[in-house]
Structures are given as structure tokens and as C-alpha cells.
Amino acid sequence: MPLGAVRRVIVERSDPVLGRCRYVADLGGERVAYPMLVARRGDRFDAIVENRLPQPTTIHFHGLTLTEGQDGAGFEAIAPGASKTLRFEIRNRAGLYWFHPHPHGFTAEQVHAGLAGLLVVTDAEDAELDTALALVPGNRLALAVADARVELGSLRPYAPSAEDCLHGWFGNRALVNGALDAQAPVSNGWVRLQLLNACNARGLLLAFRDGEASVPFHLLGTDGGLLAAPIALEQVFVYSAERVDVAIDVAGRREISAVSLAFDPRHQARGGRLAHRHPTREHYPPLAAEKVCAPATTRDTAVFLPDGAELALFRLGVTGARGSAPPPLPAQISTLPEAAAAADAAPRRLRLDFDERLGFLIDQTPYQMDQIAFSVGRGAREVWELRNSPISMPHPMHLHGFGFRVLRRQGTFGPARRLASQSSGRLPTDLGVKDTVVVWPNETVWLALDFTLPEDAAFRGRQRYMLHCHNLEHEDGMMMLNYAVL
């Protein structure tokens, strides 16, 4: 549905027993649940968000460059029963973006409940690629992959134990655009998939199979749109909140299954006593009738697969006669600008650590909502150095407000090292515009940032944004910081 057609977004609980929730878009008469939004670069959004949940909420458009007031980062949550107007213009590159709640302490529970929607932004370059691939209608798909705990055919409510708060909440089944056992019909030729990892915490090592055989594919784009040139691959890491855009030639095949391959997730942190206890949580009930934060200290092993376990995601059923071979992939697919690195400035160093009492920390500090960790100048170009401790976990670190480029990785071990096929220790996805980057245990990652904001009057004055881990249990566990652009 076109972004511009939405007049009102109702955030509601659809199942109070299991705590399932949904976004309902009101188009001024017609109402659509679980809306998928499409827009062209330059389109505007102007809608009222109505919170009908028993908890505060916000809507954050993940990946878009918005003002602090529109970013939905939880500085001003919408109280139960209250409304807020959202009004902005899309200034980002074409790509797959998404929207989800971001109220401090409730993000994991609300996203898990089903509050996550996709926003597909297109432009001329993006349309040109579809033409070059001779994509037939139905062969371009946008998919949000989440995982849930399913027992006897029914979803289990969100009730994380201390172990879940440490490692993240993992399910045992994949939900694709909200459906279990998802299957999509496609026609012979190229298929273009834009895929979001909407899991609370699970990393996906995405691959495709035809029976037992691996099906090669091409990486076209990442979080912030198309790469300069496609890269041929057989597997790609997609961590929580990351997106990939891929092309698969399905000609001559009947069925292709998408899986997350087994890998060592390098969860090196152990033994913390973390409780999912954010101060604001005490004032509001959980979404499900079942108590959130059950005192259990062990995990319900019947209904979860640990991070890194193989997981079936969805299937593509190929129909239609095998025609002529699909057209070749263009060598150049976008005019991706070079990373704007500050030549001489010293990098800004940020350390990721684990403390058995306090949990996961950025620069030894749990999140302080009223503090600004540091400020950057408007238009400044900086290099950030994110260093993860060896006793840690992979942290998908997400920056609000700006896309960035990955310059270099060092100290990478395990499965990521095996896939670091690009220059400077980088993974194939590091070549695109990113808003979320995984930092593996023991690894240091250097990012190039450009803090240029739109000239628009709305962006005048100080703008506060966030940097946080997008493992949502870590996010709610205070692995966040605020920074300001002056």
C-alpha cells in the first residue's frame, strides 16, 4: 500500500491471551491489518498513530533519516490511549526499510508480538534493475523473517528467563510475513528477494537449496539500498534488523527452500544474572495474560532452537514453462558513492563489554535516557571504531539517523572470518550502505560516517539519536546510548 495513502495507524492488541498485536492502517475508510508500505524516494508520510496497547509505544522507521521528533526512538513514547502525528519525507536511497515500536523496556516484547512492518522504497535506479532482470510480476518479494516459539501448533507468549535476557529470545519456527511454513509461488526467471531479519535475537545464515544442492545467488543490496555491483554468493549472514536484497535464477527448478544454515554463533558470555527489569515496565501489564519475566532461570528447551541452529525459513514454488535463459545480471547496478572517510581525524572509540551484574554495556555504561554520551558536528565526517570484547556475543549494532559504510574488520574469528571474502577483512554485505553492523566477539570494526543532515527547517537545532544493539533483549537490557548532532 502506498505510504502516502495512510491516514492513521492503529496499534492494537489482537489476542490478549497470547499477547499478539498488529498495526492496522486506515486509508480513510478502508482498513488493512499488517500493512506493507511502498514509496518512492521523496514521498511523504502524514498520519496519526493511535496507541491502543496497554503499554507505551512509538513507531520508529528503521533506517530512515528523520528528525528527533519523528524518529520514534522512545524519548517521547505515546501513552496507552494517546495519539501522535507523524509527518516526514523519505530522503533515503531506495531499499528495504521497516517500522517497529521503540519504547524503552518494551521493544522486544512488542516487536515479538507482531509489531513490525516493511517499507519498500523505490527510485529510478531500482526500477531499472527490475527491467534489466526482466522481472515478471510476482517475482519481486519483500519478506520479514522472524522466529517464534510454537508448541502444538500455537504461538507461545513472550516470557523471557534470565538466560533469554542474556542470549536473546529464540524460537523454534520461522514466521515469514507473519505466517508459519510460508510458501510463495514464483515464475521461471530471476527472482528478487528483499529480506529483513525481524527476529528478536537470532542471526540468520541465509542460503537456498534445491533438494540437497545449494542454489547460488547474487547479493544486490544491503540495509541502505543497492551495491555498486552484484556479488555471487552461496550464503550470507543477516543479523537482527539487517536486510539483504538478492537475485536468484530459478529457471529450470521446481522448488527452492530458504534456510538458515547451522553455524557457531560464538556466544562466549556465560553466567550473568540478568533480569528483564526495566524501571518503566513496573507501571504497565505485559501484553500476554501469561506473566512476562517468569522467575524461571532455565529455558523452556522444548520450544526453542539455540542461535546458530539450522532453521527452515520458507519455500519458493516455481511455476511456468522453462523459457529462454534469463538475461545476464548488469555489471553495474547503482551509483554507490565512495565511503566518505575523514582522512586525518582520530577514530571515535566505542567498546562493547559484558558485566555479569550489569549485562552488555557500551563503554561500561548501561543506557541513561537523559544523558547524551557524546555530540558530533552537523556535516562532520568521522570514523568510529567499535571493539567487542572476546568474552561476548555477536552484537548487531544499529545507528539511528544515518547510514554508514564499513571500512575494515580486524580480529574476526569463527564463521564470519570464513566469509570475509572482501578487502580489509570485510564481508560481502560490508560493501553496501548499512545502518546495522554485526560486531563479533574479539572483533574491531571501523565505520565511516557522514553526519550531514537535510537543510530543511525541521532539522534545525540539536537532534538526538541512538546507537544500540539490535538484539532486542540486549536493547531492552540497556545496551544503548544517545548521541546528539549539533
Ligand code: C2O
Ligand atoms: Cu530498529 Cu533503534 O531500531
Ligand code: CU
Ligand atoms: Cu533504527
Ligand code: CU
Ligand atoms: Cu547485543
